[in-house]
Each structure stands twice: as C-alpha cells, then as structure tokens.
Amino acid sequence: MAYRILIVDDEPILTELLSTHLQDHGYTVSAANSSAEALAKLTAKPNLILLDINMPGMDGLELCKVIRNHIVCPILFLTARITEQDKVNGLRAGGDDYITKPFGLQELLARIEAHLRRDERNNRPPEVVTSQGLIINLSDRKVFWNEQELSFSKREFDIIEFLSSNPNQVFDKERIYEAVWGYDAEGDSSVIKEHIRKIRAKLMQASGSEYIETVWGMGYRWKK
Amino acid sequence: MAYRILIVDDEPILTELLSTHLQDHGYTVSAANSSAEALAKLTAKPNLILLDINMPGMDGLELCKVIRNHIVCPILFLTARITEQDKVNGLRAGGDDYITKPFGLQELLARIEAHLRRDERNNRPPEVVTSQGLIINLSDRKVFWNEQELSFSKREFDIIEFLSSNPNQVFDKERIYEAVWGYDAEGDSSVIKEHIRKIRAKLMQASGSEYIETVWGMGYRWKK
DNA sequence: GGAGAAAGTCAAAATTTGGTCAAGAATAAA
C-alpha cells in the first residue's frame, strides 16, 4: 500500500508542486495550507509529515507538538531558518529531521525514503488485526481462518489491509483506489468491484461469513 | 550502561575535541583517524558512529558501506561537502543523517540523542541464525547443513544473511538490493532473481527443502 | 411497477511478474 504523506505549508503553490512530485513517486499525498487544516487531515493517518516551520497564525514548532499528541510518525521540517538553536528546538519539539529551503527534490525524496524505512523498522507492534475469528497479519501479509491460511494476491491483500485497519468506516471506491494504488483512478474504478468480489468469495468460502459490507451509494465497510 | 560512540575523522585535533566533549556528556567514546583503524574499532560494537566523509585513502562513503556489512547502528556523516547529490549518496550508502561542518555542538548532541533514542528499540540480530536444521553463522559467514558446509558467494551470503535475519518478513527486490548492495538499483533489479535461484538450488540440493518463499507481487520471504 | 444508477458477475485480454538459461563483464585467484 502506498505511503501517505501530509504536506503542511501556507504556500499553496509549493504544496501543489510538491504534491504532484511526490505523487509521481508513488506516494499518496494530502496538503494543508493552515494549521487547522493540517490537524483536520491527521485523520487520514499519514505515514510522514512535511511541515513548514514558518506558518502564520500558529508556529510550526507549536503545531509539531500538537501533532505529536495525536499521531506518531516522522515529521520533517521545511524551513528557511538556519540558526543552530532553531534546529535544536525543532528536534526537541518532536521533529525528526530538518530540511532547509531551497532544497533539492532528490534530497527530499531520499530523506523521506530513509525516514519511512526507519519508521517501518521501529514501529511494528500493532501489526495483527483480528476480526470475527479471522487473523490478519499485516507484517507477514498473511490471513488465517483458524489453522488454515488463505491466500490473497497483492492488490487483494492491500484492500483487505486498508479496510480492516479502519473497521466500520465506509470508504467509497475512489478513496479505496487512492489508498491502495497510491493515486487517483482515472475514469473507471470498476476494478475495485472485481477485487472485492474475489476477496469476498475467498473469505466466504473459508469462513462462511461476510466481512465486507456494501453501503449502497456510499462504498464498502469492513464489519467488525 | 553508557552509549558507545565511534568517531572517525582524519583530523586528530577534531576527534580529540569531540571525544572530550561527548565524554563530558556521559558517552563512551573511541576515535579512529583512519579507515583501517575505524574498521578495527568496530569490534567494540559502537551504538552510533560519527563518520567524516572526506578521508584520505578511503572514501567515507565506501567506508560506510563496509561498516554496514558488519554492524547495524546509526551512522551520522560529518562533512564539508554540500551538494545535493552528495547528500543523496550518503543516505543511500546507508548513512542515517548528515551534519555539515562547521556544526554546533548543541545540534550535534541533539541529533545523537535523537538517533540513539530511535535506535533503542532496534534489537540487534543474533550472530547465529538457525532455521529448520540449517545453521547460519553470521560472524564467520558460514552455512552448515548438519556436518556439511555449504559454500556461497559473497552476494549470495549477503542475501541469505539479510533475509534469514528478518524471517517471515516479505521484502521486495528493491529493498533487498538496497540492503545488500548498499544503494538503490538503477533500473533493473533482475540480479536478485538470479541470485535467489542460485541460493535456492544450493539449499535445496543439500537439505531438500525450501527456505525462500516467493510472495507474488511482493517479494521474497525467509521461511522459519 | 419501471427507469436509471449502482453494484455484482463472468470470461477474456492485457499486463506484470518470476523462473530459467546462456553469455558477456567484472572480479578474484593462481
């Protein structure tokens, strides 16, 4: 599944450019141009946050501390400031890294990669989802019904991972597509229907019960 | 127990100053003024390495890659270079962070702290991995099936080491390439396929069982 | 009940991926 990156910067032009660039590299990106917007978009549970340190209204450092109360993920500061004290402050406020503007896109990508990789190594614990007797091991990418292992293809598992990690929430097909494929569906998103069908068939065959519910006109929901 | 820090820099004055300073902050410090010395001092298993990137005789990046074959710990580059490509190279070579000279001591301390904190959860892989009757001695780089020693080339062993040290986890080819070669595969990473084939053949011939499993669309996994 | 939209089904086409092989390039050994 594609990594989700949240960009917070008050310059819409910058966020837009970055979004496009990162999307081209396979990330799912959402952008916020204000602190309030940023906090609202935390619900999407980004895997990494790029945070401008000079924002009107609320200081980036403050925002960082607030974010830290909600979510654990690498936070990279984007900044023009360069004093040593600022760097120290940033790291102490809970930031993980510091990138000074103007920065090169390659460097940015490399740092993002490094942090995501590192984060993946360190934060592993809640990697098993259980659901009505079904065991979904996210790190091993295995699904069990009792002793029996069920086999799913990559896309199928990605969809299961996404839905079962957010149980009882309804996601429309576009949202699922975005989460799993990492970018927007162009035109038809009927692929989802087919994958959902396959998943349902396998789960039903093994367990005899429905896990994915259709909310008509809205999308799909993982029943828990 | 105090954290051990290894400083590698060809400037004895610098290493000495840094040593004193870090020791004042409670760290156990050893210093090396050459690559050879640095490699020798790896036996002390430092928890973190400060590595000068401009060293005569051996390039810092090269040294970093070599170190990465021996030990897993945060590596922070000290450098005067500033080009973006250098930064990228450093991160790709297995470095964890980048500090440009001249740097502030406070910033250095903050970064060291941050990295050690983050690395704390990282449990070090054992020196010997056993797996279904197979014995993999990581420090001797030897593999046994019962009394019989199996011979693997460097790359083959590197791959075995990486996968078997992280059993049951799936790694895609890029990730394996990065871990074993120390940098990203440019373009095609089909080398992996070939090495995996060789490894499988040797293991199968000796033991008659499969150790490396293919997870279609995802990568390979060491079965344990 | 019927029109229209949304979801489900199915099979075939298109694409991706992994396994295999042979041969050339690079590296280490003699």
Add this chain to the structure above:
DNA sequence: TTTATTCTTGACCAAATTTTGACTTTCTCC
C-alpha cells in the same frame, strides 16, 4: 599474465495477476 569464479544482463517463457468490458442483478426513488 592467464585462469577460474562470481556477478550482471537480457531475452524468453510460463504463470499469476490485474484490468477491461459486456452483461445481469439489485436497489432507490418516482
């Protein structure tokens, strides 16, 4: 140097997955 070994590349095939599109069913609202 020559020789042997290892590493890498590219082509090919087979298998598995993904996507597509036509078609059917179901649901909602009038």
